[in-house]
Amino acid sequence: MATSLRALLPLYSVKGGATVPLPRKLARLYGGLRMPAPGSSPKVFSNFVTTLDGVVSLQVKGHSGGGDISGFNSQDRMVMGLLRAVADVVIVGSGTLAADPQHVWTPDAICPELAREYQLLRHAMFKHPAALNVVVSASGNIDLRLPVFASGRVPVLIATTRTGARRLHKQRLPDSVSIRSIRSRSGRIEPGAILDEVARASGGERILIEGGPQLLGSFYRAGLVDEQFLTLAPQIAGRREQDGRLSLVMGTTFAPQHPLWGSLTDVRRGQSHLFLRYSFAGRTQL
Numbered sequence: 001m002a003t004s005l006r007a008l009l010p011l012y013s014v015k016g017g018a019t020v021p022l023p024r025k026l027a028r029l030y031g032g033l034r035m036p037a038p039g040s041s042p043k044v045f046s047n048f049v050t051t052l053d054g055v056v057s058l059q060v061k062g063h064s065g066g067g068d069i070s071g072f073n074s075q076d077r078m079v080m081g082l083l084r085a086v087a088d089v090v091i092v093g094s095g096t097l098a099a100d101p102q103h104v105w106t107p108d109a110i111c112p113e114l115a116r117e118y119q120l121l122r123h124a125m126f127k128h129p130a131a132l133n134v135v136v137s138a139s140g141n142i143d144l145r146l147p148v149f150a151s152g153r154v155p156v157l158i159a160t161t162r163t164g165a166r167r168l169h170k171q172r173l174p175d176s177v178s179i180r181s182i183r184s185r186s187g188r189i190e191p192g193a194i195l196d197e198v199a200r201a202s203g204g205e206r207i208l209i210e211g212g213p214q215l216l217g218s219f220y221r222a223g224l225v226d227e228q229f230l231t232l233a234p235q236i237a238g239r240r241e242q243d244g245r246l247s248l249v250m251g252t253t254f255a256p257q258h259p260l261w262g263s264l265t266d267v268r269r270g271q272s273h274l275f276l277r278y279s280f281a282g283r284t285q286l
């Protein structure tokens with residue numbers, strides 16, 4: 001179901017934040033983009049695609065990535081690239097890397113047809129050519145020969161535990177990769193500690209979480225997600241009991257004890273896909 005690149009139709013938008021200086025072609029395709037002005041702490045935003053019935057990963061070999069959820073929709077790729085282009089840092093968990101091991105988290109890797117526009121945008125925002133890619137893994141069970149590490153295309157930080165760091169140091173460490181061993185409780189690294197390391201490494205103000213659901217869950221639990229971009233793809237994936245299909249957040253629950261409500265700030269339409277944006281800023285840690 002690949003579609004050609006067409007402009008999104010703006011349906012609803014709450015004003016606020018600073019205007020992002022989009023190059024003409026991106027402005028035509030996406031419309032205006034405003035992001036919260038950087039303050040004393042970095043802004044954390046997440047971007048996912050989900051089916052109408054709330055599935056973000058089919059968990060079927062060769063079909064576990066977001067492409068199978070969006071139908072490899074070009075407007076979704078365009079938005080993914082745009083959000084990567086405005087980010088200083090892109091964070092993923094090891095499960096997301098495992099599902100797409102050849103990927104590098106740059107705008108042009110997801111939407112090559114707009115590579116030049118993304119580059120212009122980063123230049124206009126005085127950003128480094130590539131955002132810091134952060135991979136989170138407690139176990140350190142990661143192959144450093146994968147392109148994200150070995151290609152040298154992006155600087156990479158691996159946030160891991162002491163055990164994970166020991167395991168990783170048994171492999172040859174590419175120059176573009178640094179390993180940070182962070183104190184963990186029962187194998188889980190606190191998202192706040194990940195952000196502290198990221199701040200030390202990059203000083204970045206805009207942090208994009210691209211998944212997966214476990215990593216995102218831990219950031220929501222810590223009250224550290226300011227905004228959620230969510231593409232709603234017009235398909236129903238279905239579920240069988242214990243088929244392992246994932247939803248947006250895994251590994252933690254909120255409702256009914258601690259319901260976590262966001263507020264809708266933006267809606268755009270691309271044919272039958274909806275591009276939604278919610279604010280969760282100011283939600284407290286559980």
Ligand SMILES: NC(=O)c1ccc[n+]([C@@H]2O[C@H](COP(=O)([O-])OP(=O)(O)OC[C@H]3O[C@@H](n4cnc5c(N)ncnc54)[C@H](OP(=O)(O)O)[C@@H]3O)[C@@H](O)[C@H]2O)c1
Pocket residue numbers: 047048049050055056057058059064065066069092093094095096097099100136137138139140141187188189190191210211212213214215216218246250
């Ligand atoms: N539809 C979408 O938009 C979308 C977006 C992203 C991902 N996905 C899909 O989601 C699936 C992956 O899901 P997932 O939940 O397994 O992904 P994940 O969160 O990327 O990976 C989970 C792994 O990351 C590490 N991790 C996450 N949070 C951690 C923390 N706080 N402390 C320490 N380690 C942490 C652990 O690694 P170790 O096991 O190495 O210790 C954990 O097993 C893939 O199929 C991917 O394609 C879909």
